[in-house]
Amino acid sequence: MTYFDKSIRELNQALVxxxxxxxxxxxxxxxxxxxxxxxxxxxxxxxxxxxLEAAKASDDKGYSTDRPLQGIPIGIKDNILTDGIATTAASRMLEDFVPFFDATVIEKLKAAGAIIVGKTNMDEFAMGASSETSYFGPTKNPWNHDYVPGGSSGGSAATVSAGQVFASLGSDTGGSIRQPASFTGIVGMKPTYGRVSRWGVISFASSLDQVGPMTRSVEDNAIMLETIAGHDDKDSTSAELDVPAFSQTYKQGIEGFKVAVPREFFGPGVDEETKTVVETAIKQLEEQGAQVDTVDLPNMAYNIPVYYVIASAEASSNLQRYDGIRYGYRAEDAESLEDLYIKSRSEGFGMEVKRRLMTGTFSIASENIDDYFMQAGKVRTLIKEGFKELFANYDLIVGPVAPSAAYKFGENEKDPVATYQADLLTVPVNLAGLPGLSMPAGFDQNGLPIGIQIIGNYFDEESIYRAAYSLEQVNDASQKHPE
Incomplete structure (x- = not known):
């Protein structure tokens, strides 16, 4: 049988x-x-x-309808540790690193019977928005190979979009699940910070990173999140909350839901095609029974500078461990200990990683920390408060995922700030620690997917899935796949 047009639930039934x-x-x-x-x-x-070994063991065990992921081939972003399978974070620094244990999310997937087929490409150490910064070369968008698939989870998005696997895991620090999901026409969920364990995930920015599922459909996404979510004693940021039955409640509809649409999500920089596609999808939500209001979301102008100060500062701290001494790439021609540090890091890291490390180190230097990192933390609190005020009156917030559909390779090569600005609509969710989902809403004139972003209150992924499934039933963008 050909399985690329089947859902995980349908495949499970076929296996049973x-x-x-x-x-x-x-x-x-x-x-x-x-x-x-x-x-x-x-x-x-x-x-x-x-x-294949895991698949044979799965077939010998037999199947049941209460284990929908058993026997399903999936891909894993290459910054998530996998026992016995190389985990490189797409960097020369970790080119030969093979972990001897699994991340918690991998343990959960294996316990559910999922089959890992490989590690997906990404921006180096998850620093990028196009998958162009990978040491191993870029991933291409399955819809048009001249265009980027987004990032940093570009490989995880592309493998699902291209029908190579049925689901994948990505990580989202500032939009790295949602933006590539939008660019490649799939469903990507960034859960609430703390919903999914980060233990065994190579850190970029510890207060922002969150693992999440990437799939072709809302139902498949709900099944994946239900499997990987839950408290983990090994992760101090993991929330001690029960995991809702996401895969059972997503069909309950959105009659009476109050949905906020921030004016700022449709401001300067968002192209007209994206506005038209997302506005049409919002009307479809309204037709499904939601009450939609246009609102103000203050402090949007500060999201990008706050995010890049905090993320770069945390990256500077997290990546100090890659020094050429304990593990990772080591320069061969060093003449002193200091020379070993300098050459190993200079040769082992790519340009984008070094750019962010320099920025982060500057912002947390003793003479600068009050003016940059501490101030960014204060504004981050204001951004959180803005969302809390909205969620006091609304169930969901919706808008575009990115200012446009995917762009061509090399388009922002000489202007990294332009790439950073494209994160305007996704980074607020990470700064606030909220859950957010991207799903296909339509296409631009080049036939490239455009996504809509659905943001929920803390630990309310259930409402997001209900809205996403309702939209999926009346918007046919999710039914279209690249040739």
Whole structure:
């Protein structure tokens, strides 16, 4: 059977009925990867032998309807540790690093029976928005290979969009799940900070990073999040809350939901095609029973500077460990300890990582920390308060994911600030720690996907899924896939 147009639930039913097997699904996934990977380059490394071994064990165990992920091939972003499979963070610094244990989210997926086929490409250390900064070369957008797939979870988005696997995991620090999901026409969820364990995830910015699922449909996404969510004693930021039955409640509708649409989400910089597509999708939500109001969301102008000060400062701290001594890339021709540090980091990190490390180190230097990092923290609090005031009266906030559809490779190569500004609509969610989802809403004149962003209150992913599923039923963008 061909499974690329099937949902995870449909595949589970086929496995239970004996109409297919995990081995057949994995073999078809690798056949699809072999056919498309030379152009897409969604993966850094593949684990075919391990995947087939796990698939055989899954078939021997047998299937049931209460384990929908068992036997399903998935991809994992290459900054999430996987026992026995190289984890590089798309950097020369970790080119040869093979972990000896799994991240908590991988433990949960394996316990659910999911089959890991490989590690997906990304921007180096998750620093980027186009997957162009990977040491192993860029991933291409399955809809048009001249365009970026977004980032930093570009490989995780592209592999799902291209039909290589059925689901993947990404990480979102400032939009790195939602923006590539928008650019490649899939569903991407950034959960509430603390909903999913970060233990075993290579840190970029610890107060912002969050792992989340990337899938073709809302139902598949709900199944994935339900599987990986939950408290973890190994992660001090993990919330001690029960995991709702996301995969059971997403069909309950949005009759009576109050939806806020911030004017600032449609301000300067958002192109007209994006506005038109998202506004049409918002009207469809209204037709499904939601009450939609236009509102003000203050402090939007500060999101980008606040985000890049905080994220770069935390990156500067987190990446200090890569010094050429303990593990990672080590320069061979160093003449002193200081020379070893300098050469190992200079040669091991790419330009974008070094740019952010320099920015972060500057902002937390003793003579600058009060003027930059501390001030950014205060404004971050104001941004959180702005969202809290809105959620006192509304169930959801909606708007575009990005100012436009995907752009061409090299378009912002000489102007990194232009790339940073494109995160305007996604970084507020990370700064506030809120959950947010991107799903397809339509297409631009070039046939490239445009996504709508649905933001929920803290730990209210259920309402997001209900709205997303309601929209999915009346908006056919999710039904279209790249050739």
């Amino acid at each position: 009925a004996g109409e297919t097997s995990a081995v057949a699904l994995v073999e078809e996934a690798f056949a699809r990867i072999e056919a498309t990977e030379p152009e897409i380059h969604a993966f850094i490394s593949l684990a075919k032998d391990q995947a």
